[in-house]
Amino acid sequence: MKTLVDQLSVYQAFHRNKWNVVTHYFGIPSIIFGLFIALGWLRFSIGGFDVSAAMIFFLVTLIYYFMLDFSFALGMLIVVGFLLYVSEIFAVRGIYASLTICLVTFIGGWILQFIGHLFEGRQPAFFLNLTQLLIGPLYLWAKFIYFIGIRRAEKLRIIELSKNY
Template structure:
């Protein structure tokens, strides 16, 4: 199995333009929440007040994978997934129009934002070459946000050693 740095570096190869990374801060969480909302509708019961759903099953599987890669990122991503489940459950209980409106709306707008970012990048999204990019994308966004806040510098250094630094935009001369 690939390590945390292997996964982040593979994904980072497709994300070196800062404008693309910024679009991912917006688009990836929208897509992630959309998937949770859409999967939350398929429920088969409640356990300790938690709806048992495809969304929960997917969130648990993703969280376990993130924990396998790194405990600190696993903890953060588990909290994020729990928050998304808490938002998704009431939406899943709404009318079909409201549930689909939120789920498909977030999904569509999130992907438009992603493709705008990849236009700036000049490269297709990572998942076109490796479907694991769909699960690594949210982790990459969390890691990049942490790097911007000065966290996990050792991970950032390893990723940049493999993929190169984020490109800096050149200022136009006057």
């Protein structure tokens, strides 16, 4: 399995343009929110608890994040966990009540992503490796952490390694 630095280096290589990164700060959460609403329509009971496919997807993704980096995974637990919480509010109302918000956020998020890559002049990272779809949210968290001055050496290493892609 690739390390956090390896994964973020690949993602960084496809996200050097600041406007591309800005569109991702809006597009990625929108896509996640829309996806969580749609997955939230698929519900079942486990041990008497109401569970959605969105919850299962989030749990599996979170396990992967913990395998990459414990502290970053905690950040994702909070941020993406909040998106899951809010999406569940919409999803439990049913498809007809939440279809519009699901489609607008999901499709709108993808439109923002591709607009960003027009600025970048390069295809999205997931065209190279589908795992990069899971790295996108983690990359945004990493950009925030590095921006506030935490893990500076790691940031510099990622930038240096990204030149190989």
